[in-house]
Amino acid sequence: MAESEVLHAEHRLEYPYARSTGPIIGAFLTALREGRFVGATGSEGKVIVPPTEYDPLTGDDVGELVEVGPGGVIDSWAWVSHPLRKHPLQVPFAWALVRLDGADTAMLHAVAAPGPEALATGARVTAKFCPEAERVGSMADLESFVLEGGAA
Amino acid sequence: MADGTTDQGPVTMLATPISLDFEFTPGVAQSKFLRGLERGEFLGQRCGTCGQVYVPSRGTCPTDGVATTEDVVLGNSGTVTTYCVVNVPFAGQAIEIPYICAQILLDGANLSFMGLLQEIPTDQIRMGMRVEAVWVDEAELIPSLASVKYFRPNGEPDADYDTYKEYL
Numbered sequence: 527m528a529e530s531e532v533l534h535a536e537h538r539l540e541y542p543y544a545r546s547t548g549p550i551i552g553a554f555l556t557a558l559r560e561g562r563f564v565g566a567t568g569s570e571g572k573v574i575v576p577p578t579e580y581d582p583l584t585g586d587d588v589g590e591l592v593e594v595g596p597g598g599v600i601d602s603w604a605w606v607s608h609p610l611r612k613h614p615l616q617v618p619f620a621w622a623l624v625r626l627d628g629a630d631t632a633m634l635h636a637v638a639a640p641g642p643e644a645l646a647t648g649a650r651v652t653a654k655f656c657p658e659a660e661r662v663g664s665m666a667d668l669e670s671f672v673l674e675g676g677a678a
Numbered sequence: 679m680a681d682g683t684t685d686q687g688p689v690t691m692l693a694t695p696i697s698l699d700f701e702f703t704p705g706v707a708q709s710k711f712l713r714g715l716e717r718g719e720f721l722g723q724r725c726g727t728c729g730q731v732y733v734p735s736r737g738t739c740p741t742d743g744v745a746t747t748e749d750v751v752l753g754n755s756g757t758v759t760t761y762c763v764v765n766v767p768f769a770g771q772a773i774e775i776p777y778i779c780a781q782i783l784l785d786g787a788n789l790s791f792m793g794l795l796q797e798i799p800t801d802q803i804r805m806g807m808r809v810e811a812v813w814v815d816e817a818e819l820i821p822s823l824a825s826v827k828y829f830r831p832n833g834e835p836d837a838d839y840d841t842y843k844e845y846l
């Protein structure tokens with residue numbers, strides 16, 4: 527049999543999981559759908575973003591949810607030259623740990639920028655949300671962060 | 679999708695599908711089997727050492743470890759060796775329940791494979807029942823088992839237990 531006669535095909539194996547969010551992460555996702563961020567108040571008044579259900583140091587329930595962002599600071603970052611199909615942006619971008627204004631922890635998300643030379647630890651960024659009609663209550667409602675001052 | 683209303687209620691569930699994308703190749707032997715389906719026939723392969731006929735063939739005999747090189751066109755009919763009536767709904771189910779999954783030993787083969795059985799009430803299925811493949815229209819034949827719509831009783835008397843007892 528000629529090699530060209532050997533078949534091949536695309537095959538996708540997929541599991542359609544759904545998970546319940548619980549009240550804290552649910553509140554975070556609800557806020558994302560509304561185009562804003564909330565964090566949870568933990569021990570010593572520290573604000574955890576994205577919020578956890580329990581304080582990571584004491585294990586106690588977290589306190590009230592507080593509004594943070596939409597601006598923040600890049601704590602660290604890595605440039606992605608070749609985005610994969612499931613990445614939030616389909617052009618080169620940076621994964622970054624962004625500490626939102628009012629938060630004491632950093633959260634991971636994409637930063638859109640023209641190139642790695644435009645980025646630096648400590649750079650100011652702000653959130654760019656998807657259009658309101660497209661938001662569903664997921665991390666993807668946040669399209670990316672962009673450099674403050676509009677470099678991206 | 680957001681429905682545009684101002685009060686959608688709090689988010690309580692999150693869809694988190696996971697998926698893996700494969701580039702699948704069935705290899706030389708199974709490509710032959712699949713090309714056979716495209717022609718509307720079941721193609722197996724016989725081992726030159728032990729004489730067993732495998733369908734679909736993997737290209738080797740698992741008993742003798744030799745390549746299976748002789749192609750064998752099998753019958754369109756076969757015998758139900760065993761079966762399962764599916765009553766349980768599940769996500770992604772394509773067939774209306776209840777339905778029957780049967781292991782079918784095609785005439786001339788020494789290996790059964792799984793097929794959907796239709797045109798018979800689920801309480802009348804039995805081991806040894808003689809069945810035949812119903813194919814899609816000729817223009818719709820593709821190199822896939824989707825070319826076989828289902829199997830149905832072919833009206834012959836049940837097969838003797840001795841003819842399929844080795845295949846249970």
Ligand SMILES: [Zn+2]
Nearest residue numbers: 725728739742
């Ligand atoms: Zn053999």
